[in-house]
Amino acid sequence: MISIVILGTGNVAKHLYDAFSATNQVKILQVVGRSKEKLAVYSKLSEVSMDYGNIKEADVYLIAVSDDAVNEVSQKLADKKGLVVHTSGSCSLDDLSPIQRKGVFYPLQSFTKNKKVDFKEIPICVEAAQKDDEIVLKQLAHLISEKVFNISSEQRKTIHLAAVFVNNFTNHLYQIGSEICDENKIPFELLHPLIKETANKISVLNPHEAQTGPARRGDKITINNHLRLLENKTHKEIYSLLSNSIKKDYEQKL
């Protein structure tokens, strides 16, 4: 049985809490957070506290707070004997600077409030300052996921950068698509199946093979028609830049 304390009450904290609660090999001793309201969700089944000066002794401390609060929260754990890990894609191991037994437990997923995810499929990237602690983290990760990876802080930086492209920027393209639909009184729902299929396709084709569209074909007529249709200056710029980038990829590799 591994005992843990979760620090934070956001989406990552909640999803990790739920995932660990569903196993019988982890005891969640305490959830610590600043918001009384958010802590109420956990108080039926676990001890909760708003007092960062009164954190229980545990095997592992999971810091699941916003990136800029990771270091501050880790200061509160400086005198603990347990292993202290953060769950952030962009913070490094050194952001837990005062801690000796430190590590990272980064579930590579975008969590949404009240939307269940299949944790078994979520890659968990672990890293620890000490070899023994790495073993503990892998053990812990395997309790909730089938995909556990040793990832260094350096590698995690790269993964986080790639994630910005495939998640944050992709979502922004959905946003632009939805604006184009709204302006023309077309329900954005019409595009939902296409969006999902585009994402699902990566299981069977790599993105280079999967690429289609006017830029891929070098279809200048359609590209110019589209640029004329776009009224928003930024959308025009994005259309041109991405089309040129696609064209370049296929010219080079012909």
Add this chain to the structure above:
Amino acid sequence: MISIVILGTGNVAKHLYDAFSATNQVKILQVVGRSKEKLAVYSKLSEVSMDYGNIKEADVYLIAVSDDAVNEVSQKLADKKGLVVHTSGSCSLDDLSPIQRKGVFYPLQSFTKNKKVDFKEIPICVEAAQKDDEIVLKQLAHLISEKVFNISSEQRKTIHLAAVFVNNFTNHLYQIGSEICDENKIPFELLHPLIKETANKISVLNPHEAQTGPARRGDKITINNHLRLLENKTHKEIYSLLSNSIKKDYEQKL
């Protein structure tokens, strides 16, 4: 029983062929194409022909060829009594110029060879020059899909433009993500669950609500770190332009 002839042997043709074959209210009289090899797939169950001068009489002709060949193929059907439709997102009704009874039957999806799709969920956008023909097309569409919409050529142009953003450009972002992973010896598969979840999220949150990431938070430190990490000049430009576009969206709407 509606009788149809399919012209073309690409992905759209094959997926429509399979979908209509699975109903018992459509008789596929003939598949016409230029490639003997591709026609062989259909020849066990249907009549096939490479001769565009020898097309059978049918209720509906489905032209499923590349955009730039739509008009040429429609010329071959100028003397037919049946309803002639194309299946393209970017061609207009007028691209079937010599035809009197003309229409559009556009399944809004990206089809991949050998990858099955659930046709029931695919929006089918129909349009016809004559009201009676529109009824026939809706009837035909409802045989394979639960989502049938009357969409004008003007609206379809907009949908196609929005589709370029959410499908073609999104796939290109996946490509950039995969290059960043490759350069750093990280398996791109690590990002697959994130990609799928980003797409699935649109069912519960609109993209404006779903937006996360450094640009959304106005986190200049992370943005500058990422720009330093990126070596490819075009990737840097794309990162900057999309980040600025996200920032602008949230500044305006605060």
